[in-house]
Amino acid sequence: MATLGQDIPDIEVTLPEEAADSIEIVELDSGIEVAVTKKVSDVKVTSETGSTTAVVGKKVATSTFTAKTEKGDSSTVAFNTTKINESDIVVKGKGDGVVNVNTGRFNNSSVTFKKKSADSVQFNNGVEVRNASIDGGKGADTITFKENSIIKGRNEITLGKGRDVLELPANKIGKGSIVVTDLSKKDTIKIGDDSFSGKDILNGEVELPSYIEIQGLD
Ligand SMILES: [Ca+2]
Numbered sequence: 001m002a003t004l005g006q007d008i009p010d011i012e013v014t015l016p017e018e019a020a021d022s023i024e025i026v027e028l029d030s031g032i033e034v035a036v037t038k039k040v041s042d043v044k045v046t047s048e049t050g051s052t053t054a055v056v057g058k059k060v061a062t063s064t065f066t067a068k069t070e071k072g073d074s075s076t077v078a079f080n081t082t083k084i085n086e087s088d089i090v091v092k093g094k095g096d097g098v099v100n101v102n103t104g105r106f107n108n109s110s111v112t113f114k115k116k117s118a119d120s121v122q123f124n125n126g127v128e129v130r131n132a133s134i135d136g137g138k139g140a141d142t143i144t145f146k147e148n149s150i151i152k153g154r155n156e157i158t159l160g161k162g163r164d165v166l167e168l169p170a171n172k173i174g175k176g177s178i179v180v181t182d183l184s185k186k187d188t189i190k191i192g193d194d195s196f197s198g199k200d201i202l203n204g205e206v207e208l209p210s211y212i213e214i215q216g217l218d
Pocket of ligand 1: 136137140141160162163164
């Protein structure tokens with residue numbers, strides 16, 4: 001394995017020796033850019049607390065992105081790549097975590113927030129999300145699929161404890177589904193400009209679009 005970023009305190013990247021020239025790490029005022037110049041697999045990126053990491057460029061597969069975040073801090077991982085495939089993003093620690101997928105495809109991949117904190121995930125307009133698995137964990141989290149995001153396959157959302165907000169597009173593209181595993185009364189689902197409480201949904205008072213499945217609801 002090759003290790004990159006040893007001279008930059010906030011990040012470490014390991015990847016197969018033969019792929020070492022597929023990634024460049026650039027320190028910017030706004031954070032650290034992990035520039036993927038050729039498609040690459042089996043990368044491990046670890047970001048320290050309070051950091052902003054932008055993964056930019058070509059496809060990344062079978063990789064892990066771990067952001068540490070201590071209480072009072074916020075750590076951000078943003079993806080501006082063509083595709084994230086079969087990869088896992090994990091935010092560890094009691095600080096806030098922000099994961100933004102700004103471009104490309106997010107395929108068979110997961111986002112997991114480990115500790116109690118106010119975390120957010122956002123899939124931008126035009127991003128294709130297929131078979132994603134998202135676990136907000138404890139804390140009041142916000143999970144957003146922006147208008148015109150493309151939803152394919154089965155996307156499983158676990159909100160966890162806390163007053164969570166799931167924002168979904170009124171104008172959804174793609175034939176996929178959103179499956180919410182653990183909606184509770186205090187959660188909110190927004191669809192476009194409309195906002196519905198978990199309580200009303202669980203009481204059967206809301207007719208959600210058919211692409212949204214609430215587990216445990218008849
Ligand atoms: Ca939560």
